[in-house]
Amino acid sequence: MSKLRTITRRTLLIGSATIAGGVAFGAYLAKKPIPNPLLDNLGDGQAAITPYVLIDAAGITLITPRADVGQGAYTVQANMIAEELDIDPATATISPGMPGPAYYNEALLSEAVPYPPYNEDALPEALRRFMSIPAKIIGLQVTGGSSTVPDSYEKLRLAGAVARETLKQAAAQRLGINRSDLTTQDGHVITPDGTRIAYTDLATEAATIDPVIDVSLRDPGQWTLLGKPHQRLDIIAKSTGTET
Amino acid sequence: MQTSFTLNGKATQVDVAPEMPLLWIIRDELGLTGTKYGCGIAQCGACTVHIDGYAQRACQVQAQDLAGATVTTIEGLGTLANLHPVQEAWIETQVAQCGYCQSGQIMQAASLLADIPNPTDEEIDDAMSGNLCRCGSYPRIRQAIRAAATKMADTQ
Incomplete structure (x- = not known):
């Protein structure tokens, strides 16, 4: 009984997620895709290919939902999207976006398991992965616990990759060629003859097609942004009194 | 009035x-x-x-x-097109974290360097001790002031 009396928040969370009905309910909720909130208020000529990438004729906005109070979260999130999207993050608008279930933190609970963080055995690791299910159901859009990069590491790169491939698909349809014949560079789709089509020029068409979701992430050896030192995207504004 | x-x-x-x-x-x-x-x-x-x-x-x-x-x-x-050497040093050193205190820090540092072009660490600490930074960017503030002093000496 002493164990019950000293029940911790961590074990309680595990328990509530593993109760039979809870798991079934959880699995249903966890599999259900969350709608893209940017689609609700989309303006004319705007494309929101994923909840993290908004493109219109004026430019590209990267949604970085984890708050930045000086720890550099906006910069690292923007770089993760930009790595796969093939843009210079300094040329994009960075926005924390809006509150919404799509932006839940799936890594938030990963350390809410009854093992210390340095224990990387199979069971603790499996439980940490499992905790993304209650995290999705609870749906907390939280910044904290050093969870921004673990939470974003795959999904923001995937968001960049989905946006990139969808923009390529839009260009392929316009030109009547295969998507696989196209490449991307610095905010442009590059055609086989070297013509550059700006992403911003493809927004209207990209908004009308289904996102290309069978994408794979680049090997770290191909990275041009991640794993390298960067100037913070807000450092100039914060040094000139123009940060808003 | x-x-x-x-x-x-x-x-x-x-x-x-x-x-x-x-x-x-x-x-x-x-x-x-x-x-x-x-x-x-x-x-x-x-x-x-x-x-x-x-x-x-x-x-x-x-x-x-x-x-x-x-x-x-x-x-x-200074402006984006024409930065003050202190601002250049601040950007290169990436001093700011949340940035809230930094306008004040930069103005204090610019005043210090106008008065003492090549301050010692003690003079930097004396001049900057009234400017608080809850992020704790003090080591980079000192580093940036030294860098700015060098820049200003080089351009003279």
Whole structure:
């Protein structure tokens, strides 16, 4: 009984997620895709290919939902999207976006398991992965616990990759060629003859097609942004009194 | 009351209560929000501006004492196209974290270097001790001031 009396928040969370009905309910909720909130208020000529990438004729906005109070979260999130999207993050608008279930933190609970963080055995690791299910159901859009990069590491790169491939698909349809014949560079789709089509020029068409979701992430050896030192995207504004 | 002073090189006139602090005039009357409100009682340095070339807390200077003064805020120190060497050093050193205190830190540092072009660590600490930073960017502030001193010596 002493164990019950000293029940911790961590074990309680595990328990509530593993109760039979809870798991079934959880699995249903966890599999259900969350709608893209940017689609609700989309303006004319705007494309929101994923909840993290908004493109219109004026430019590209990267949604970085984890708050930045000086720890550099906006910069690292923007770089993760930009790595796969093939843009210079300094040329994009960075926005924390809006509150919404799509932006839940799936890594938030990963350390809410009854093992210390340095224990990387199979069971603790499996439980940490499992905790993304209650995290999705609870749906907390939280910044904290050093969870921004673990939470974003795959999904923001995937968001960049989905946006990139969808923009390529839009260009392929316009030109009547295969998507696989196209490449991307610095905010442009590059055609086989070297013509550059700006992403911003493809927004209207990209908004009308289904996102290309069978994408794979680049090997770290191909990275041009991640794993390298960067100037913070807000450092100039914060040094000139123009940060808003 | 009406009072006239020079703000960032421009003749400026405002009609405000005599006891309105300069910080309110800058931010609320004139819309220059680079200067920050921290404590309002001269304990934090976030609102530091230059008055007649010297670092002053804008929350402690009243409208009735402003007549004829020359005031420089972070917006007048340097612009994106023409950065002050202290701002260049601040960017290169990536001093800012949250950035809230940094306008004040930069104005204080620029005033220090105008007074003492090549300060010792002790002189830096003495001059900067009234400017608080809760992110704890002090080691980079010191590093950036040294870098700015070198830049300013090189351009002379």
